[in-house]
Amino acid sequence: VGKGTFVYDFGGKQIILRDIESTMPPVDVMMWIDPKIAETIKPYRFRQPPRVQAEGVVDLKIPPQRNDLHLAVQSESGLDYDLLERTLKFGRTLANVDITGTKVIADIKNAELMEGNVGVDAVVSFDPADPTFSAKIDIRRVNFEQLTKLYFNYNYSRGVASGNFKFSARMGQERRVA
Numbered sequence: 001v002g003k004g005t006f007v008y009d010f011g012g013k014q015i016i017l018r019d020i021e022s023t024m025p026p027v028d029v030m031m032w033i034d035p036k037i038a039e040t041i042k043p044y045r046f047r048q049p050p051r052v053q054a055e056g057v058v059d060l061k062i063p064p065q066r067n068d069l070h071l072a073v074q075s076e077s078g079l080d081y082d083l084l085e086r087t088l089k090f091g092r093t094l095a096n097v098d099i100t101g102t103k104v105i106a107d108i109k110n111a112e113l114m115e116g117n118v119g120v121d122a123v124v125s126f127d128p129a130d131p132t133f134s135a136k137i138d139i140r141r142v143n144f145e146q147l148t149k150l151y152f153n154y155n156y157s158r159g160v161a162s163g164n165f166k167f168s169a170r171m172g173q174e175r176r177v178a
Contacts (some may be wrong), residue, residue, distance in 0.1 A: 002029075004054070013060040016067065020054035026073070033058050037067075040104050040126045041097075043082055043136060050075035050093075058099070069099040080113065086150050088113065116142035116160060134168035151165035 004020035012175040016034055022029065025046060030038035037058075044075040057067035078091040091112025098105040122135040141160045171174055 007112075014066060015029070015058040015060065017054050017056055017058070019086055020052070022052045022054065023049045024052075025049045026052060026071070034060070034064065034067075035139045036064075037099060037104065040124050044076055044079050045081070046077070046079045048094040050079075056099075063102055065101050067099045071097040071099075073097060084151070090118070102130070113139070114143040114146040116140050116162075118142065131171035132168060133171065135166070137165045139163055139165075 002020065002024050004022075005016075005018040006020070007016040007018075009016060026044075027042050030041060051074045053072040054069065057064055057066060058064070058069055073093070073095045077091045078089065081088050081090065087160050093108065093168075095108040097107075099135040101158065102125055104122075104124045104126065106122045106124070107150035108118070108122075111118050111120070111176035117140045119138040119140075120135055122133065124133040125131060140162050142162070143160060144159045144161040145155075145157045147161060148154040
C-alpha cells in the first residue's frame with residue numbers, strides 16, 4: 001500500500017514525492033524510480049515490507065546531482081544484511097535514509113542484533129567515479145558468543161560486546177576496510 005503525491009516533472013527531469021506513506025518494499029519502489037539507488041539499497045532485505053515515509057526529489061538526469069530525498073523507515077520484523085560473506089539478522093529497526101546527489105546516507109538509530117542493539121551511520125556512493133562506502137557502527141551489549149559463532153565458527157566465547165567501529169572502503173573491496 002502506498003499513498004501521497006507523486007509528480008513526474010518532464011521538463012525538469014525529476015520526480016517529486018510529497019507526504020508519501022508506504023508499506024511497499026523499498027527496493028521494488030526504487031527500481032522504477034532509479035535503478036542505481038535500488039542497487040545500492042538491495043543488500044538490505046526486509047522480512048516484511050517496512051513502513052516508509054518519503055519526501056523529496058529524485059533527479060533523473062545523469063549524473064543525478066539534484067537528488068534530495070528523505071526516507072523514514074520503521075521495520076517491526078527487521079531485515080537481513082550480508083556483511084563479509086555472512087548474514088546479519090537484525091530485529092526491529094528504525095532508520096532515516098537520505099539520498100543526496102549520488103550518495104545514500106543511512107542513519108540507523110536503533111536495530112536489534114544478537115540480543116543487543118546497534119546504531120549505524122553509513123554513507124554509500126552510487127557514483128561510478130567514486131564507488132565508496134563508509135560507516136560508523138555502535139554496538140551495545142551484542143551477544144559475543146553468537147557473533148564469534150557466525151564469523152569464526154567458534155563455539156566457546158561468552159559474554160556481551162559493546163564498542164564502536166569506523167571504516168571506509170571501495171565497493172567490491174570490503175575486506176580491505178581502512
